[in-house]
Each structure stands twice: as C-alpha cells, then as structure tokens.
Amino acid sequence: MLTQSDLLTKKGVYIQQMFGSIAKVYDLLNTILSFNFDKSWRKFAVKVSNVAPDARVLDVCTGTGDLAIAYSRVLNSSGRVIGSDFCHEMLRLADFKLKKRMLSDKIRVIEADTLHLPFQNNYFQISAVAFGIRNVADLRAGIAEMVRITAPGGCVVILEFSQPVNSLFKAVYYFYFKKMLPLIGKLISRSKYHAYSYLPSSVLNFPDRYGLRAQMESCGLEDVKIYAKTLGIVTVHVGRKPRN
Template identity: 80%
Template structure:
C-alpha cells in the first residue's frame, strides 16, 4: 500500500504529465470551453486583489501566463509579476507568449512546484492562482506555501471553478460540464490523459466555496472574502495575511 506521501507524489506526477500533453492547445480550449469568460474572470480577480501599482505579485500554477499578464496591466514600472508552474511545457509556452507580446521585462516565468516555492518569506504583496489550486496534490500545504511568501498585510487570491448557485442553471451547466466539455476537449487536445474528463471530476471533488473559505482561514488567512461570478461557475476568494 502506498503511503500518503507516495500518493501525493503520484498525483503530482500525473497532473504534470497531463497538462504537458495539452499545453499546445491550452489557450484555445480555455477560450472555447469558457465561451471567452475566462478573461473576464481573471480581470475581476485582479480588481478585487486591490493590488498596489508597484506591487510584486506571484502567480502560481501560471500555466501559459494569462493571470500574470492580467496583473501586469495594473502595475507601473516598479511593479513586477512572476509566474511559476511545475509543468515544463506550460512554462515554455508562457515564456514564448511573453516574448511575443514584449512583456518579458515586466513578467518572469519560472519552473517551480507550488508546494516548494523558491522565494524568501514575506516577499510578495499578492500571491494568486487561477484554476490551479485544485490540482495541487496537498491543498492545505499549497495555501500555506502561498501564504508564506506573502508579506504581512498582503493578499492570497484564489480563482477557481465552483458549483453553480442556481438550481435550474446547475442542471444545464452540469450537462455541459460533464458531457459536452470533455468531448470537445478530447477532440481538440487529442490527449491520452483525458484532461477534460478530469476537469469536471476534480471540480466536483473540490471543496465548495464555503469549504475553501474555511480551509484558507484554517491556514491563518484573515477576512477571507468570497466573490461568485457567472451564476456561481467560478468563485474568487481573497484572504489577507495577518499584519503581525
């Protein structure tokens, strides 16, 4: 029987390989499968972060860098964004995207595991993640690590899929989410890992908006606010690291 550590390592390895297999079509599928709402969700997450123009921001599980790019738009020349991801293929595509958009001077992407971030304590004013914390093999450790590198008084921001709040819409949404989305995702990505079948399963097994709020508070974050968007399809949680 595998130990807890071995199980978490095995999940991490699978996630890493799965996202590597869809990296080349990740942006396209995000746009298609979210009906282009993903850009609005990230923009709103940045807004409720209340980030200072000269802040240092870390975007963990950055993928191809879209949340990092969204943060860079509200920063001045003294602000800095770093995106980290443990998937080599994602980091490579993010780096190419940044160079193509001439954003490499404002955003840096590195290959790093969210559970072992290579930064000093209290370095960033904001640590954020979009659609990635659900894939971290140990949720509590992931939140704790994000909190560690965040300065006292800074914010931890989590944008994640959640369960719709409207009973009628929930029925329609789950039909799309469980059946249509995986079909389209597999058709376009041609990934043997069935990444877009994993997506609805992982969302349904993830804590609901209040459960995640409780997890963040249990890790020591204060004043954790919840913002639901698009009938509850996604939720943004913003918690503050204690000043002392």
C-alpha cells in the same frame, strides 16, 4: 496510460504529464470551453486584489501566463510579476507569449512546485492562482505556501471553478460540464490523458466555496471574501494575511 482515477490522486508526475499533453491547445480550449469568459474572470480577480501599482506579485500554477499578464496590466514600471509552474511545456509557451507581447521585462516565469516555492517569507504583496490550486496534491499545504511568501497585510487570491447553487441553472450547466465539455476537449486536444474528463471530476471533488474559505482561514488568512461570477461557475476568494 493514465486513468481518471490516477489523475484524481493529484500525484505531481501525473498532473505534469496531463498538462504537458494539452499545453499547445490549452489557451484555445480555455477560450472555447468558457465561452471566452475566462478573460473577464481573471480581470475581475485582479480588480478585487486591490493590488498596488508597484507590487510584487506571484502567480502560482501560472500555466501559459494569462493571470500573470492580467496583473502586469495594472502595475507601473516598478511592479513585477513572477509566474511559477512545474509543467515545463506550459512554461515554454508562457515564455514565448511574454516575448511576443514584449512583457519579459515585467514578468518572469520560473519552474517551481507550488508545494515548495523557492522564495523567502513575506516577499510578495500578492500571491495568486487561477484554476490551479485544485490540481495541487495537498490543497492546504499549497495555500500555506502561498501564505508564507505573502507579506503581512498582503493578499492571497484564488480564482477557481465552483459549483452553481441555482438548481435550474445547475442542471443545465452540469449537463454541459459533465457531458459536452469532456467531449469537445477530447476532440480538440487529442490528449490520451483524459484531461477534460478529469476537469469536471476534479471540480466536483473540490471543496465548495465555503469549504475553500475554511481552508484559507485554517492557513492563517483573515477577512476572506468570496465573489461568485457567472451564476457561480467560478468564484474568487481573497484573504488577507494578518499584519501581526
């Protein structure tokens, strides 16, 4: 059985197994554990992307495809979204969701590792990720791949859990985040991989908002803007790839 320490190594096979074990309840738990804020966070990330209606968008670590769907809503008939993930169980659910919502003509999902994206340089106007880059084995390499496939002048968008800065709210939130969330997640998911104990631990071991901006800048992005949402529970980072 995988331990929390195993998961925190971010070894690809461990992360695949963990997400595969919770795939069927992933959407439900996202809604419950975020108090339904997750939808508005994705919508905001799309809004600050300044995405053109006919853009090509890549959503890495797409999971069940919710960010890809959010982007598709602002695109016209020429725009396209590709969602990539290396967890087969998640992609099966994403594909089912797209067919059910009749979005298969606008969104395509593929099985791919964020560290080795099967796309040519400068292909997408937007590359984005929601709550996934934290799980990539090599953070900087993952961001670098997103930058590589983004066209000059395009944007890399990262929506991720963060650490609140208000001390009073932080104390209350951390009690929920460290104690209640893992318990609720375990009861509903029945996962043997400690997925919802891993979540807060991975967030606390992840760079803060300024550290993440520094990582994005080190990969060549410029004018990286940080948007904090819901008292700093999550942040959206948007960086632009230079035109030359």
